[in-house]
Amino acid sequence: MESTLDIFVKAIFTENMIFAYFLGMCSYLAVSKTVKTGVGLGLAVVFVLVVTVPMNYLLENYVLKEGALVWLNPEYGVSGSKTIDLGFLSFIMFIAVVASIVQLVEMLVEKFAPALYGALGIFLPLIAVNCSILGGALFMQDRQYSTILDASAFALGSGIGWFIAIVSLAAIREKIRYSKVPPALRGLGITFIVTGLMGIAFMSFMGVEYGKKKEEKTSTVSTVETSQIINEKLEQ
Amino acid sequence: MSKTEDKVKAPSEPLFSKKNRRLITDPLSDNNPITIQVLGICSALAITVQVEQAFWMSISVIFVMVFGNLVVSLLRNLIPSRVRIIVQLVIVASLVIIVNESLQAFVPDVSEKLSVFVGLIITNCIIMGRFEAFAMANKPWPSILDAVGNAIGYAWILVLVALVREVLGSGKIWGASIFGNNLPGEESGLYAIGYMNNNMMILPPMALIVVGIIIWVQRSMNKELVEEN
Numbered sequence: 105m106e107s108t109l110d111i112f113v114k115a116i117f118t119e120n121m122i123f124a125y126f127l128g129m130c131s132y133l134a135v136s137k138t139v140k141t142g143v144g145l146g147l148a149v150v151f152v153l154v155v156t157v158p159m160n161y162l163l164e165n166y167v168l169k170e171g172a173l174v175w176l177n178p179e180y181g182v183s184g185s186k187t188i189d190l191g192f193l194s195f196i197m198f199i200a201v202v203a204s205i206v207q208l209v210e211m212l213v214e215k216f217a218p219a220l221y222g223a224l225g226i227f228l229p230l231i232a233v234n235c236s237i238l239g240g241a242l243f244m245q246d247r248q249y250s251t252i253l254d255a256s257a258f259a260l261g262s263g264i265g266w267f268i269a270i271v272s273l274a275a276i277r278e279k280i281r282y283s284k285v286p287p288a289l290r291g292l293g294i295t296f297i298v299t300g301l302m303g304i305a306f307m308s309f310m311g312v313e314y315g316k317k318k319e320e321k322t323s324t325v326s327t328v329e330t331s332q333i334i335n336e337k338l339e340q
Numbered sequence: 341m342s343k344t345e346d347k348v349k350a351p352s353e354p355l356f357s358k359k360n361r362r363l364i365t366d367p368l369s370d371n372n373p374i375t376i377q378v379l380g381i382c383s384a385l386a387i388t389v390q391v392e393q394a395f396w397m398s399i400s401v402i403f404v405m406v407f408g409n410l411v412v413s414l415l416r417n418l419i420p421s422r423v424r425i426i427v428q429l430v431i432v433a434s435l436v437i438i439v440n441e442s443l444q445a446f447v448p449d450v451s452e453k454l455s456v457f458v459g460l461i462i463t464n465c466i467i468m469g470r471f472e473a474f475a476m477a478n479k480p481w482p483s484i485l486d487a488v489g490n491a492i493g494y495a496w497i498l499v500l501v502a503l504v505r506e507v508l509g510s511g512k513i514w515g516a517s518i519f520g521n522n523l524p525g526e527e528s529g530l531y532a533i534g535y536m537n538n539n540m541m542i543l544p545p546m547a548l549i550v551v552g553i554i555i556w557v558q559r560s561m562n563k564e565l566v567e568e569n
Contacts, residue, residue, distance in 0.1 A: 124544055129381035130465040192441060195459050196433040203426050232425060235382035235463045242456035287566050288559035289552070292378060296552030303545025 108257045111249070115261025118310055121236045122269040123303035125243075128236030132270055133295055135230075142274030143267075145230070150263030152231050153240050156205050157259035160198050160241040161252050168194050198241040206232040236266055273299060363485040367493035369562075373466045374497045375555045376565060380466035383457045384498050385547035391514050394502035396443065396450045397457065398495030402488070404435045404461055405470065409487035412475040419476075428471045429462065436461050466494055501550050509541030 106114075121127045128149065135145045166172055170189035171182030179186045210228040214221045231237060240262055249255045276298055285294050373379045380401075387393045411431050412419075419427050440458045443451040451458070461467065470490055475483045506512055511519040511530075520529015522537065540546055559565045 126382055126385040126544065126547070127460070129385070130379060133378055133381065192437060195437050195440070195462060196430065198459075199429050199433050199462055200426075203429055229425075232429070233463050233465065233468050235460050238463045239382075239456060239460055242459045246456055286556075287563075289556050290566060292375075293552050293555040293559065296548045296555060300545040300548035300552060303548060304543070307543060307545065 106254075108254050111254050112257040112261040115258050116265040116268070117306065118312065119262075120265040120269060120306055121239065121262050122266060122299070123306040125239065127239035128234045128266060131230055131234050132266075132273070133292070133299075136270050136274040136277055136295075139271060139274045139278060142270045146267035146270045148228055148231055149234065149236060149266050149270075150260070152202075152206060152209060152228075152237055153259045153263040153266075154256065155209065156202050156237060157240045157244050158252055158256050159205065160201055161244055161249070161255040163197055163201060164194065164245050168197060194245060198245075199238060202237050202241065203232045236262070269302070272302065276302075360482060360485050363482060364489035364492075367486075367489040368496070369493075369558070370565070372493045372497065372558075373469075373490050374494055374551065375558055377466075377469070379469045380464045380494055381551075383460050383464055384494070384501070385551065386544065387454055387457050388498060388502040388505055388547050388550075389509070389542055390453075390506050390512075391499060391502045393450060393453050394498045396447060397454060398491075398498050400436075400439045400443070400458060401461060401464065401466070401494060402491040403439060404432060405467055405487040405491040406484055407435055408432050408467055409470060409475040409483040410480055412471045413478060413480045413483035416476050416478075424476070425468075428468060432462050432467055466490060497551070497554065500554065501547060504550050505541045505546060508538050509546075511537050 118124070122129070122132060131145060136142050164172070166175065168190045170191060171180065171184070171187055172190075173188050174181035174184070177186075178184055180188045206228060210221075213228070240259055243262075244255050244258060247258075249258060273295070277295065280294060280298070289297070367373055371377065374381065374384055383397065387397050408428075408431055412428060415427075436459065439461070440451070443454070443458060470487060474486045478486070503513070506514075507518065511517055511522065517529075519535060520531050521527060522531040
């Protein structure tokens with residue numbers, strides 16, 4: 105069983121939202137022109153993920169999952185006579201939670217933290233349609249975390265991973281402006297290729313083993329073993 | 341398109357007038373949703389390891405886009421603009437549920453491989469982008485054409501990327517080996533003379549690089565698309 109810390113570290117590096125699953129790519133490419141806006145959107149994503157994933161976790165475990173409504177009536181449970189499975193509603197429920205939380209967060213931040221609103225303001229509405237938020241909820245559902253703490257650690261880790269990814273890409277793009285890029289590759293083309301190369305760099309975290317004793321925890325394995333791990337990953 | 345122009349043209353306009361045909365052909369190349377508008381990348385890249393997955397994903401997106409654009413276009417005068425994002429999300433989410441349930445019923449193994457990415461069609465920027473930019477302001481028929489054009493523009497890039505990655509990465513097309521047998525000890529075809537699959541191609545980052553190269557080729561052929569910086 106993975107510990108909460110493993111889930112957190114894994115979500116930042118090995119299973120980085122951008123480099124391993126390409127979630128939130130649209131806003132990632134559109135808003136990464138300068139470091140300042142990158143930081144703004146990155147913070148907003150961390151914030152919204154940390155709020156919505158635990159909420160969706162509760163929704164999933166107490167309303168949507170097969171037999172989750174057992175707290176209403178024992179007969180609705182998995183072993184009861186009238187088992188209820190609302191799983192098919194999960195997409196619409198999750199997106200409704202995300203959209204309304206984003207709206208709510210926007211209003212609260214505007215009221216109580218005007219300075220933060222100044223920094224995040226224009227990015228918050230964008231986030232309702234950012235794949236990484238809904239993706240966070242769907243991965244949470246897919247992986248069936250056992251406690252709400254694990255789900256929150258996953259949310260925080262993914263948010264931080266997304267943040268690192270957008271800030272580093274924005275920094276690279278600021279520098280690329282001074283380089284001679286072939287005309288046809290300028291702008292979008294080179295951004296894709298740079299993101300791809302960053303993704304390859306992040307793949308090296310695949311060799312990190314989780315869940316070992318403390319002194320062995322961060323030791324990387326030899327290249328042969330790394331390629332085996334990669335192959336195993338691909339087969340899954 | 342202004343309203344008066346619409347009213348004058350509407351009664352006499354044939355279903356596939358020049359203007360309507362442009363709605364379909366434009367997104368295929370010069371205004372492609374992936375390579376030019378940069379929309380819908382999220383799901384486009386993650387599922388392009390095999391042509392089969394890319395194909396089913398494309399079919400799903402085409403279905404959701406056509407019906408979504410149609411519904412939004414029919415409701416365009418009834419949706420209050422302040423809550424339009426939520427209304428649009430609910431429309432897409434319902435269509436995606438239909439797609440997801442059908443995939444699970446008819447092609448369960450594909451559905452398993454696509455996993456969360458079917459659900460992520462909901463937040464696929466192409467769909468929301470076309471709702472906002474086109475369906476909210478246009479009549480149903482042009483909206484359907486616009487959806488078909490954009491969805492096919494999305495689909496062909498997706499299938500192309502998947503083709504490159506599957507052929508180079510696992511030496512197969514749609515699961516069928518094309519270079520012979522590569523089992524150790526009983527190699528045949530190209531593998532017998534030392535050819536090897538490029539395992540790199542299967543890894544996620546290569547999808548980005550393949551799309552980058554497609555953009556490069558496309559912009560080299562059409563100089564008008566080159567960005568300033």
